[in-house]
Amino acid sequence: MESAGEVRVLEQSRIFPTMGSAAAPPSLPLTFFDVLWSTAGPFRRLFFYEFPHPTAVFADSVLPKLKSSLSLALARFYPLAGNLRCSVSHDDVSEVGWTGGESLSFVLAECDSGFHELSGDYARDVYKLQRLAPRPIWSGAAKPLSAVQVTVFPDQGFTVGVWVHHVACDGSSFTRFVKSWASACRAGEIVEPAAPLFDRTAIPNPLQLRSVNFIPGYESSGTREASTLASNLVTATFALGQDHLRRLKCWVMAKAGERNTTFHCSTVVVTYAYVWVCLMKTLGDAGDETAHFTFTADARGRLPSPVPETYFGNCIVPCFVEVKVSDLVGEDGIFAASEAIGKAIEDLKHGALKGVHGMCERWHHATQKLPMTLAGSPKFKVYDTDFGWGRPVKVEIVMHRSRAVWLQESRRGVGVEIGLSFEQHQMDVFERHFLSGLKLLPE
Numbered sequence: 001m002e003s004a005g006e007v008r009v010l011e012q013s014r015i016f017p018t019m020g021s022a023a024a025p026p027s028l029p030l031t032f033f034d035v036l037w038s039t040a041g042p043f044r045r046l047f048f049y050e051f052p053h054p055t056a057v058f059a060d061s062v063l064p065k066l067k068s069s070l071s072l073a074l075a076r077f078y079p080l081a082g083n084l085r086c087s088v089s090h091d092d093v094s095e096v097g098w099t100g101g102e103s104l105s106f107v108l109a110e111c112d113s114g115f116h117e118l119s120g121d122y123a124r125d126v127y128k129l130q131r132l133a134p135r136p137i138w139s140g141a142a143k144p145l146s147a148v149q150v151t152v153f154p155d156q157g158f159t160v161g162v163w164v165h166h167v168a169c170d171g172s173s174f175t176r177f178v179k180s181w182a183s184a185c186r187a188g189e190i191v192e193p194a195a196p197l198f199d200r201t202a203i204p205n206p207l208q209l210r211s212v213n214f215i216p217g218y219e220s221s222g223t224r225e226a227s228t229l230a231s232n233l234v235t236a237t238f239a240l241g242q243d244h245l246r247r248l249k250c251w252v253m254a255k256a257g258e259r260n261t262t263f264h265c266s267t268v269v270v271t272y273a274y275v276w277v278c279l280m281k282t283l284g285d286a287g288d289e290t291a292h293f294t295f296t297a298d299a300r301g302r303l304p305s306p307v308p309e310t311y312f313g314n315c316i317v318p319c320f321v322e323v324k325v326s327d328l329v330g331e332d333g334i335f336a337a338s339e340a341i342g343k344a345i346e347d348l349k350h351g352a353l354k355g356v357h358g359m360c361e362r363w364h365h366a367t368q369k370l371p372m373t374l375a376g377s378p379k380f381k382v383y384d385t386d387f388g389w390g391r392p393v394k395v396e397i398v399m400h401r402s403r404a405v406w407l408q409e410s411r412r413g414v415g416v417e418i419g420l421s422f423e424q425h426q427m428d429v430f431e432r433h434f435l436s437g438l439k440l441l442p443e
């Protein structure tokens with residue numbers, strides 16, 4: 001297979017929201033959740049589409065539609081065309097918004113070879129994927145909230161790379177934005193999903209967080225990735241199919257029965273558990289240590305006054321799981337991990353803000369312990385993102401750190417896809433554990 005070539009920038013432009021003569025909508029003050037997630041930095045997804053035509057055909061037939069539909073989508077998701085700033089009247093309040101003159105950076109690039117290599121599942125250099133995503137830099141007052149890079153692979157395909165800073169929104173809002181853009185490109189107008197809701201009145205602020213100015217690390221979060229183009233990591237995608245998931249769930253539920261314990265054993269629970277066990281076996285940490293895992297839960301339906309799925313912004317909470325390494329790597333490790341994760345999810349029944357007062361400290365503590373972290377969700381249905389040239393052949397979250405795992409639905413039917421990054425020699429070990437563990441699952 002041809003290896004990936006150089007990426008050349010062909011054009012840099014700015015996309016303005018299609019607002020007509022309407023006045024700029026008001027800026028949005030940051031909520032408790034936005035401030036909380038501001039240090040998480042940007043996240044970037046790459047959507048790969050097959051398109052077996054030359055760049056000139058792409059530039060004539062695809063590019064104008066991609067740009068005009070992005071402009072329509074930005075009119076709906078207007079904060080993403082703007083910047084993060086401190087309020088002029090209250091310097092203890094940060095806002096995201098669009099002032100009327102701001103626009104989104106849109107880069108068109110070209111890469112002669114490597115579409116099939118880069119959209120594969122096996123280990124690929126992280127830096128080769130990073131070159132397909134934009135890398136805007138926060139500097140002074142300019143703190144853009146999103147950016148787009150489209151890269152054409154002549155006669156092979158193209159990628160749509162979207163960068164969004166976490167201070168603006170979470171993965172659920174992000175995927176709704178990209179799907180609105182895709183539907184406008186496909187149909188000429190936004191046909192799905194429903195319009196975003198910006199009303200922040202139902203979002204509580206239990207810790208009275210209003211400004212990023214008090215959050216250590218937020219300023220560097222906008223530039224962190226630009227300066228860390230990973231050089232030695234590879235990223236690979238693994239799949240759990242319907243039958244693997246069924247066998248995992250049966251095995252875990254049988255163990256739960258033996259031990260007289262109950263928890264909901266969902267696809268997510270067994271997937272997180274299985275990957276965590278393989279990751280811990282790969283790292284080979286000491287058995288008497290505690291392993292940490294942090295995942296996120298959507299808080300929209302779990303607040304005292306639930307907010308609709310269409311709410312735009314951050315509305316997610318971190319959930320913390322701890323299990324002894326010796327239990328994870330032991331014979332019943334998948335059960336031990338599933339039980340701890342399942343119980344953490346059950347705890348959410350008491351509301352997403354239970355334990356909120358210790359949340360920041362706990363998060364800080366877990367971060368020091370190098371937890372496995374989890375991004376994405378099978379619920380986002382990223383493979384339904386069709387700009388008019390078919391479903392993506394691959395969707396990827398670009399991760400530049402090991403122990404950072406992403407999860408999404410399978411593009412091949414029922415099941416899930418998992419992505420993670422490691423140095424090549426560790427990836428080989430992880431792959432061995434992942435594949436051999438599946439063979440050992442009882443029928």
Ligand SMILES: CC(C)(COP(=O)(O)OP(=O)(O)OC[C@H]1O[C@@H](n2cnc3c(N)ncnc32)[C@H](O)[C@@H]1OP(=O)(O)O)[C@@H](O)C(=O)NCCC(=O)NCCSC(=O)CC(=O)O
Nearest residue numbers: 043170171266267268269296297298345374375376377379
């Ligand atoms: C806390 C959870 C992870 C727990 O997930 P679970 O699947 O165990 O539990 P659940 O109650 O949500 O679902 C229980 C069962 O119902 C099914 N189910 C529930 N809602 C569904 C829906 N809308 N569509 C299809 N299936 C659904 C689940 O698949 C599962 O069945 P089955 O057993 O068949 O599976 C989840 O509820 C959640 O909040 N997910 C969203 C996390 C999130 O937003 N992550 C992104 C963070 S931002 C980020 O990371 C950046 C980025 O993404 O780019």
